[in-house]
Amino acid sequence: xxxxxxxxxxxxxxxxxxxxxxxxxxxxxxxxxxxxxxxxxxxxxxxxxxxxxxxxxxxxxxxxxxxxxxxxxxxxxxxxxxxxxxxxxxxxxxxxxxxxxxxxxxxxxxxxxxxxxxxxxxxxxxxxxxxxxxxxxxxxxxxxxxxxxxxxxxxxxxxxxxxxxxxxxxxxxxxxxxxxxxxxxxxxxxxxxxxxxxxxxxxxxxxxxxxxxxxxxxxxxxxxxxxxxxxxxxxxxxxxxxxxxxxxxxxxxxxxxxxxxxxxxxxxxxxxxxxxxxxxxxxxxxxxxxxxxxxxxxxxxxxxxxxxxxxxxxxxxxxxxxxxxxxxxxxxxxxxxxxxxxxxxxxxxxxxxxxxxxxxxxxxxxxxxxxxxxxxxxxxxxxxxxxxxxxxxxxxxxxxxxxxxxxxxxxxxxxxxxxxxxxxxxxxxxxxxxxxxxxxxxxxxxxxxxxxxxxxxxxxxxxxxxxxxxxxxxxxxxxxxxxxxxxxxxxxxxxxxxxxxxxxxxxxxxxxxxxxxxxxxxxxxxxxxxxxxxxxxxxxxxxxxxxxxxxxxxxxxxxxxxxxxxxxxxxxxxxxxxxxxxxxxxxxxxxxxxxxxxxxxxxxxxxxxxxxxxxxxxxxxxxxxxxxxxxxxxxxxxxxxxxxxxxxxxxxxxxxxxxxxxxxxxxxxxxxxxxxxxxxxxxxxxxxxxxxxxxxxxxxxxxxxxxxxxxxxxxxxxxxxxxxxxxxxxxxxxxxxxxxxxxxxxxxxxxxxxxxxxxxxxxxxxxxxxxxxxxxxxxxxxxxxxxxxxxxxxxxxxxxxxxxxxxxxxxxxxxxxxxxxx
Ligand code: 26M
Numbered sequence: 001x002x003x004x005x006x007x008x009x010x011x012x013x014x015x016x017x018x019x020x021x022x023x024x025x026x027x028x029x030x031x032x033x034x035x036x037x038x039x040x041x042x043x044x045x046x047x048x049x050x051x052x053x054x055x056x057x058x059x060x061x062x063x064x065x066x067x068x069x070x071x072x073x074x075x076x077x078x079x080x081x082x083x084x085x086x087x088x089x090x091x092x093x094x095x096x097x098x099x100x101x102x103x104x105x106x107x108x109x110x111x112x113x114x115x116x117x118x119x120x121x122x123x124x125x126x127x128x129x130x131x132x133x134x135x136x137x138x139x140x141x142x143x144x145x146x147x148x149x150x151x152x153x154x155x156x157x158x159x160x161x162x163x164x165x166x167x168x169x170x171x172x173x174x175x176x177x178x179x180x181x182x183x184x185x186x187x188x189x190x191x192x193x194x195x196x197x198x199x200x201x202x203x204x205x206x207x208x209x210x211x212x213x214x215x216x217x218x219x220x221x222x223x224x225x226x227x228x229x230x231x232x233x234x235x236x237x238x239x240x241x242x243x244x245x246x247x248x249x250x251x252x253x254x255x256x257x258x259x260x261x262x263x264x265x266x267x268x269x270x271x272x273x274x275x276x277x278x279x280x281x282x283x284x285x286x287x288x289x290x291x292x293x294x295x296x297x298x299x300x301x302x303x304x305x306x307x308x309x310x311x312x313x314x315x316x317x318x319x320x321x322x323x324x325x326x327x328x329x330x331x332x333x334x335x336x337x338x339x340x341x342x343x344x345x346x347x348x349x350x351x352x353x354x355x356x357x358x359x360x361x362x363x364x365x366x367x368x369x370x371x372x373x374x375x376x377x378x379x380x381x382x383x384x385x386x387x388x389x390x391x392x393x394x395x396x397x398x399x400x401x402x403x404x405x406x407x408x409x410x411x412x413x414x415x416x417x418x419x420x421x422x423x424x425x426x427x428x429x430x431x432x433x434x435x436x437x438x439x440x441x442x443x444x445x446x447x448x449x450x451x452x453x454x455x456x457x458x459x460x461x462x463x464x465x466x467x468x469x470x471x472x473x474x475x476x477x478x479x480x481x482x483x484x485x486x487x488x489x490x491x492x493x494x495x496x497x498x499x500x501x502x503x504x505x506x507x508x509x510x511x512x513x514x515x516x517x518x519x520x521x522x523x524x525x526x527x528x529x530x531x532x533x534x535x536x537x538x539x540x541x542x543x544x545x546x547x548x549x550x551x552x553x554x555x556x557x558x559x560x561x562x563x564x565x566x567x568x569x570x571x572x573x574x575x576x577x578x579x580x581x582x583x584x585x586x587x588x589x590x591x592x593x594x595x596x597x598x599x600x601x602x603x604x605x606x607x608x609x610x611x612x613x614x615x616x617x618x619x620x621x622x623x624x625x626x627x628x629x630x631x632x633x634x635x636x637x638x639x640x641x642x643x644x645x646x647x648x649x650x651x652x653x654x655x656x657x658x659x660x661x662x663x664x665x666x667x668x669x670x671x672x673x674x675x676x677x678x679x680x681x682x683x684x685x686x687x688x689x690x691x692x693x694x695x696x697x698x699x700x701x702x703x704x705x706x707x708x709x710x711x712x713x714x715x716x717x718x719x720x721x722x723x724x725x726x727x728x729x730x731x732x733x734x735x736x737x738x739x740x741x742x743x744x745x746x747x748x749x750x751x752x753x754x755x756x757x758x759x760x761x762x763x764x765x766x767x768x769x770x771x772x773x774x775x776x777x778x779x780x781x782x783x784x785x786x787x788x789x790x791x792x793x794x795x796x797x798x799x800x801x802x803x804x805x806x807x808x809x810x811x812x813x814x815x816x817x818x819x820x821x822x
Contacts, residue, residue: 008050011093016100019047038174040106041084041114044097045177048087049223054820056223056232062818063142064308069317069813071136071143071806074297074331075324076290077126077273078133078147078235079154081636082115083178083222085480086134090225116171117637119153120237122277123555124662125363127636128441128799129324131662134473135799137226137233138499140815141807146297148289149179149220149237150273157594157633162610166275166597179220179237186218187299188243189292195384200344207341209384214243215266217296227475227499230818238296240269276596277555278364280371287330287373287381294331298338312343316356320811323360323435326371326427331358332392332434333385341384347391359437359810361468362428363659365448366559372424375417389416389425396433403460414456432457432464437810439468442660442681444701466809469684470660471799474501477666481640484523485670489791492516502795507788517784524647524671524787531645535590535629541617543627547586548777551667552650553634553642556595556602559657563605563747564759565589565650566612568770570727572626573616580621585774588627592634592642604747606630611736611743639663644670647783648695648773651676652766654757656701658682665797671787675769677762681797689793693786697769698762707761714755717763724763728752 005015007022024030024043035043063070088094101108121127129145136143155166192212200206217238225232242263274286301319302312310318315335323329332354339350364370379386393416404410416433418424432438432454438461440446446467450458458465479486479498489497492510497503510516528545535543552565569589575582591609595602613628631638649667651658651674658680668674668685676682677698686694699707718725728748730736737743751759777783795801807813 009054011051011091011096013096013100013103016047016093016097017104019050020044020100020104023047037110037114041111042175042177044101044111045084045115048084048091048097049177051091051093052087052223052225052232055225055230055818056234058230058820059232059818060234063816064304066816067308067310067318068142068816069811070319071141071811071813072297072301072319072321073129073132073136073143073145073324074294074321074328075126075129075145075147076293076327077121077324078118078129078145078237079121079123079126079636080118080130080133080222080235081127081476081640082112082117084115085112086476087225089475089480090138090227092228113637115637116174117635118171118176119169119635120147120150120273122154122273122275124660125277125325128363128470128662130636131471131473131476131799132803133224133233133235134226134475135471135803137224137231138229138473138475139800139803139807140226140229140231140817141233141803141813142816143233145224145233145235146293146300147235147237148270148273148293149239150270151239152272154273154594154635155275155597159606159610159630159632162607162614164595164603164606168272178222180222181239182219182221185300185303186216186241187296187303189215189217189295191215191288191291191381193383195387204344206344207384207387209337209341213262213266215269215292216241216243217292219296219300230820231816236297236300238270238293240266240292242266275594276598278366278369278557278559279596279599280369282372282374282377284377284381287377290327291330291334291382291385294328295334295338297328298331298335302338302343312339312345313349313353315339316353319357320359320813321357322806322811323358323431325361325363326431329360329371329427329431329434330382330385332430333382333388335434336388336392337384351392354434355436358431358435359439360431360435361439361441362445362449362454363441365445365453365657365659367453370453371427372418373427375423375425378425386425389430392430392433393417400460410456414460428454429457432461436464437466438464439466439810440659441468441470442684443467443469444656444678444683445659445680448656448701468802468805468810469681469796470662470665471797471802472662472665472669473799474498474669476640477643478669482527482644482670484526485520485644485791488519488523497795499800500795501798501800504792504795507792511785511788511792514781517781517788520671520788521780521784524645527644528647531590531641534641535631538632539629541613541627541629542624543588543629544586544624547588547625547627548647548774549590549645550587550648550650551590551592551642551646551672552652553590553592553631553639554661554663556593556605557599558601558605559757560653561757561759561762562591562593563608563751564652564762564766565591566605566608567724567727567759567763568767569612569616569626569628570730571723571767573612573619573622574723574726574730576619576621576625580623584625585777586625587774588629590629590631590642590646592631592638594634601746601750604744608731608736608744608747615736639666643667643672646670646672647777647787648672649674649676651679651682652698653677653679654762655679655699655704657757665794668790669794669797671791673773673783673786673790675766675773684796685794688796689790693789693793695769695773697765699758699765704758707758712755712758712761714758714760715752717760718752721764723767724760 190211675695
């Protein structure tokens, strides 16, 4: 008998080839002889999407019919990375697709590289949201991600003359095969205007909001297929459009141009992602983006219930809404408003529903990153929300008075309104009051929240607080990004570890197997060779793949201390200049990361890295023992190639500043060793891998507090440490700026006279630790053992573990199996 598979669902190589050619013709509208690389990519993408659809629609139907509680993950950012490779892995047809494409005479890896990633996030927070969607789907948790469909994501970074140059990220230029728009489920969002009281038909006093403008939200859905399961959840991103029905007045009066102008104002709302992480400036458009996506999302959830005839009094039984930092914290007031003003529910009931529905994750300890909105701006844009916040605040302050009588200082510290000078709405306080659960993202961070940033809230509601240490998905950051290591691991312990990362412990049995160690080393070397080829192509720099690849890849920020890494490079350079025959373990220093466009000091750090590179890479005395490379335009697609290539991962933030970090986990899983401080999740990584397998340096958090309390004087460290002095002097005297002593002056004087992030205090400890790293690398057998043990002991840092904890302690949701009908 001849069995012919359906072209849209069949998974055999033959069927994949047929479907691919069919899509090239019917979707892209091209004969093969004129098809571009992008046409081929699109044809493959549609071939894969077809194979997701049955699971996707069946998942939605199953969750609806079972009436289960769904997690709604609200995030202003989702940094998804390319979809194609990940979906092939989840479907379990990566090898088949590769064979099909190869047999058609095309370059499969080139097609994967063709995908323009949706860079709809800045860094860690956005990528965490993406890992959590993957884990929720993989664990069969009913879930939906809600966010913003920015037309321009995080800017593209170029380097010119050593400086960062930004350009717009036109990710939608060639279309997006992964999304389906659902204009029939559009909703309206109000902005501005004023409020009015009225009496409803039942004689109750109600409030009505007469907005200044109305914007439409159009949902765009992307399927999120779990790994080797039938569950495919949804990422629903909102795009702003003009409400056609709204400015009728302008149309009717014949003011066609004003009506069209109004349209462009509406559509600017979701034009662009704000590129600053870790600093909150009160921009009106940013607040408009927040209320826009939050209101769209909450209305959408309500419509889902209303369509099924479920009363909104059960809202909290059907949805657990997670607030990814304070960016969606306006949800507290918006959920209250929708329940009361739009659906007639009484305050007390609405408040119970709101608190039971919402929970809040904090991602930062930096004071400058805490969001607050100026009262003028807030009341102009959200007059009704301000009234609701005042009422929440008045009841909240009464609560505090009952529990802490006669404590005015506490009242003003905790109030939702900052009244110290100019008045502000404090979004973290709103999130804490309106949620039943508050969590930090690593053990240390959660402790510091309780002792410091949210101390008053902890004293008032200790039961709300918990820790949920971040995790990352091993599907994208091992299986997809490191196929060679994946195959080696699977050949030894089977493939169960991909869903149960704790199983990696079984690798420990092979640490003493010299053959296995050789294979492990060979793989690392091959990956480093690939990256060296890329570096040669893009940066024009020759790097030695056998040298120690020392990588720091993350957003550029003073607290992350990329410039401490640079101080180490210059220290080694000085040793060489003092004695060219000095023994140096050859190293390649690799940096990647974007600076916020308005963050001058971060941009100057990029310039410094490139300037030091120019000198070190070209000085014959160095004899190629040191190379410094800045990889431009670091993004998820590129990160996947970088993590597997590292020998050493730099996690060197000042203790008490990095909430968790997640790059630290991705490097370590791929067999990199870590040099790091006791900050964020580094503490837990070190606990897991063992202190003897982790290069620790630097002050602890209590030591940092102590030093600052007694009066920190960076200049003292400069004066009393000749090596450090020589490093700073070389920068200051123009050693990396052709004698120009002005260029790096802002950096030098900040270090000498301010040094908020204690680089000079941690310098010697860092250098000593780096010297131990260099020594250790000389014994390749020993290094390999440590590398294997690092991977083997990273099970805890799967985002599957994090999601299980959220489900258990915060969301109260259980897995739901999805059965595919014939
Ligand atoms: C705020 C206001 C206006 C514009 C942008 C922002 C903003 C955007 C992103 C502020 C912060 C943003 O991200 C912060 C972030 O990425 N934090 C990181 O979160 C990770 C996941 O929990 C942690 O691992 C990192 O330690 C933490 O820095």
